[in-house]
Amino acid sequence: MNFFDETSPDRINETLMRFLYGRILLREELPFSDEELRDSAAVRSAGVLRVNGRFVCNRCENNEQQLFASFSCFRCKRESCHYCRHCIMMGRVSECSELFEASSEHETWPVHNSSLSWEGTLSPWQAKGSEAILDAIDKKGELLIWAVCGAGKTEILFRGIEKALTLGERICIATPRTDVVLELAPRIKDVFPEVKVSALYGGSEEKDCPGQIIISTTHQLYRFKQAFNTVIVDEVDAFPYSYEQTLQNAVKKAARTNALFIYLTATPDKKLKKRAETGKLQHVKIPRRFHGRPLPVPKFKSSWNWHKELKKGKLPKPILNWLRTLQETDRSGFLFIPSIKLLETFLPSIQNIFPSAESVHSEDPNRKEKVLRFRNKEIKLLVTTTILERGVTVPKLDVAVLGAEEDIFTESALVQIAGRAGRKADDTNGSVTFFHHVKSEAMNRAVRQINLMNKEGGK
Ligand SMILES: [Zn+2]
Ligand SMILES: [Zn+2]
Structure with missing residues (x-):
């Protein structure tokens, strides 16, 4: 039953509060007139507060002073209106911004009985x-x-x-x-x-x-x-x-x-x-994957002085062997490299013997497209920095890390990288190789962690 007519103040207030419940929004983000807002029960506050001479952002709660800047403000006409740089990507919050909120502690949502429509089974x-x-x-x-x-x-x-x-x-x-x-x-x-x-x-x-x-x-x-x-x-x-x-x-x-x-x-x-x-x-x-098979355990392979070899424009022998083996199979490969700079110097020599290899890194504008082509098997080998350590699942995948001892490859990064291999039920055994000049503690810990999970999962 509808107790309100569409335009009555009660009705508008209800719509407005529903829009705002559980949120804290800038005036600019609210599709309501000043009058409607004035008559509503919404709570308003300043975007940036000055507490004991220190700025605090009321939206992101940032209070690091170096993350506040000032500008000559058109709205409040002040020469230096301060704003929060920390959450600027979500729209500017400044001293003269107004934030609106409505507590939703007691707001109710629909009750759904048996809403799950899923036929699968859990391991x-x-x-x-x-x-x-x-x-x-x-x-x-x-x-x-x-x-x-x-x-x-x-x-x-x-x-x-x-x-x-x-x-x-x-x-x-x-x-x-x-x-x-x-x-x-x-x-x-x-x-x-x-x-x-x-x-x-x-x-x-x-x-x-x-x-x-x-x-x-x-x-x-x-x-x-x-x-x-x-x-x-x-x-x-x-x-x-x-x-x-x-x-x-x-x-x-x-x-x-x-x-x-x-x-x-x-x-x-x-x-x-x-x-x-x-x-x-x-x-x-x-500790077990959904398909019930253990995690692939990384193998360590010494690649003595890999840094120097790359500088001379040479591919280290162990890497060369890994690339050749990959080339002879129908599998795809991920090769992780410690930095974008190394990636750029290294890629041409790889492409010499592996023409379908591509590189991708965090600042690459074609990142999404390349990952898609890799998933579609148009790219057989993707040379990458740690950005692809999480989330990407590709069937029939072998994984290698060059310079696994470098600081960027933390224990968790290495576990995540190893976790790219063997994820599909029909290919649970991808290979994971850590090429290194020396062994790091993070490498040892990562392998220990994986072995431990495999042991617990085997019980
Ligand atoms: Zn902020
Ligand atoms: Zn201002």
């Missing part, structure tokens, strides 16, 4: 993770899902999300990377066809009121406040989330008071590991 290990999440949905708090690369972590979430929806809850899956949002959103929409699912990332066109399930980059959470009953943080150890305190604060701020936080990762950082191992953080390990 025994996945089922264990799924049970832990179901349990956590009741208890709230924090839960770490420590799942090896290729464990099938998306499916692990399905039942838990379904249960949260039967309670009329709102759920967010946050990830540091846009490609994950793009990959995940259609899958979630597919299995929850009745529920409104929104994908949020830099440049996404979501002008409407976002849905009951949000798939978002962690950055987009700056715009949320007290919105979610459950926040799932995917790849909790990945850059930039793991390095930026403000992103971690944004995740906390986006959650309601008594919320559940689920952290997903194959490679928890030291802090998470320690909290899990000392019993301070509830956790469940998924």
Whole structure:
């Protein structure tokens, strides 16, 4: 029943509040008139505050003074109006900006009974993770899902999300990377066809009121406040989330008071590991891939003085052998290199013997297109920096790292890189080779970690 006529002030206020619930938005982001806003119950605040002579951004909560700058402002006519550089990519927040918010602590969402439309089955290990999440949905708090690369972590979430929806809850899956949002959103929409699912990332066109399930980059959470009953943080150890305190604060701020936080990762950082191992953080390990086969264990191969050889424009012999072997098979290859600079000097000599090789790195404008061609097998060998250490799944793949002892290849980077191989049920045994001048502690730890998971998964 509709108690309001479409244009009555109550009706407008209701629409406006619904738009704003659980969010903190700039005046410019609100499709309402000043009059409508004035008459609404929305709470307003200044974009940038000065507290004891120090600036604080009210949206991203940044308080690092060097991240504030000033400009001659057209709106407030001040010569130096200060703004936050930290969250500038989401639209400028300055001293004269107005932010609007509406607490959604008590806002209700539709109750969905049996909303999950999925015919698949979980592996025994996945089922264990799924049970832990179901349990956590009741208890709230924090839960770490420590799942090896290729464990099938998306499916692990399905039942838990379904249960949260039967309670009329709102759920967010946050990830540091846009490609994950793009990959995940259609899958979630597919299995929850009745529920409104929104994908949020830099440049996404979501002008409407976002849905009951949000798939978002962690950055987009700056715009949320007290919105979610459950926040799932995917790849909790990945850059930039793991390095930026403000992103971690944004995740906390986006959650309601008594919320559940689920952290997903194959490679928890030291802090998470320690909290899990000392019993301070509830956790469940998924040491086996969905197909039931163990993780490929990296092999170390000495490539003495590889640096010097490359400088002379020569390919080190062990690499040459690896390339030749790859060439004779129907497999694809990933070759990881420590830096973009090395990548550029190194590529021509590879292409000499391997004409279909391509390179890709973080600043490459054709990155997406090349990865697509690689997936389609038009490119047989992709030489790359660590940007492809996560997320890319290609069948029949062998992986190698040149200069595995370099600092950029941390334990978790090496575990993620090794985790690219053998992910498909019909090809579980890709090879992983670490070429090195000397062995690093990170290399040893990565192999130890993989062996440990294989042992636990074999029980
Ligand atoms: Zn800010
Ligand atoms: Zn101003």
